[in-house]
Amino acid sequence: MKFEVVGIDYDNRINNFMVSARADYEWYLEKTQGSEENLAIQRDIIKGSKPYKNLRADLKIGCILPTIVLAVRxxxxxxxxxxxxxxxFITASRDDLDTLQNAIVNTTPANVDIVDGLQRTNALRQTLMELNDEERSIFLQRSLRLEIWINIAFFPLAYRMLLLNAGQRPMSMKHQIDILSGGLAEDLQDLPGIEIIRLKDHKRRVRPGQFHLSTLAQAFQAWMQRSPNVDRTNLVVETMVVDEALESLGIDLTDNDGNQRDGFRQFVDWLLQLDRALGEDQNRFFGNDTVVLGFAAAIGFAHKNETLQDRLPSAMTKMIDSANADQENPLGVITFDQIRRSVDTKRSNVGEATRGLVFRAVREYIMQDGTTPMAECWTQAASMM
Structure with a gap:
């Protein structure tokens, strides 16, 4: 197996080093084995389309694939x-390049994510399966170019991925965020009381503090786009959302205080505190994805709103204190349940209606700086349904 680091570059926009490298197919396929399982939700692999059938035919001949992008943690x-x-133009010494090379060689597939190139990787694996033993030996020795982002945090990688895909739109914003969710988990795992459940864990939420990674990935999107509805089918709306997300991520990457990263981490920290305040008796409340997305969107809205951003910390402190003090009806969840059960399923999508209800109620609470109890905010939000 062959792997060679040929250079390093630094991206001043996202403040991260990138390694340029070459590898043979054998090294690459072994190092990325199981990478798809690292992701909470992966973009669907295209198996039957004519372009990918042609690509496999070209790979058998010996075509050179476009550079594949990896993130290594x-x-x-x-x-x-x-x-x-x-x-x-960084001219690194061979000794330093060899040091980076050894570090990447010694990493495990669990720390490698395919950022751009999942379909090409699948084409490589499928082509390998179609060859006989002698052909496989030759095939696995062919070279591949790699772009490897080392120890890159979730937020700058999200910006870079959204920016490069904005023009061609090969996959939805939701899929792109899902693909980067491994980095999101790394960024959140040190928060007190959190347990992040990945798809491969095959676990259900049974206590406060447990959240599925797929839920947190969707919450990040809802927080960033300030809307609780993250599944976009209208391409015009999707384009507007991505453009706004790029502007938001771009502005915060310019800030040296890590505003974007810290803002979402702060939301998750508040979420954990509220979850603990409700306790196991109300474990179903934040175990409901629609509730989490509604909260994320409302707090993201306030975080980016010049009028509300100053009220946000004090309002959330009041909300947490109130939830801890009220043992009978914390966060007015009894009122919430009554309103949710009253939704006319023949006229409304219950999921969308619930997300909208939570978004409006939490936004109302923040707008009033926590002076109105959540039970009343649920009622006010219900009047707008």
């Missing part, structure tokens, strides 16, 4: 400190 990249981030 938890490696020692300290040698990058030897280079100035302001150098437009």
């Amino acid at each position: 938890n490696i020692d990249a300290s040698v990058t400190n030897n280079y100035s981030e302001n150098d437009g």
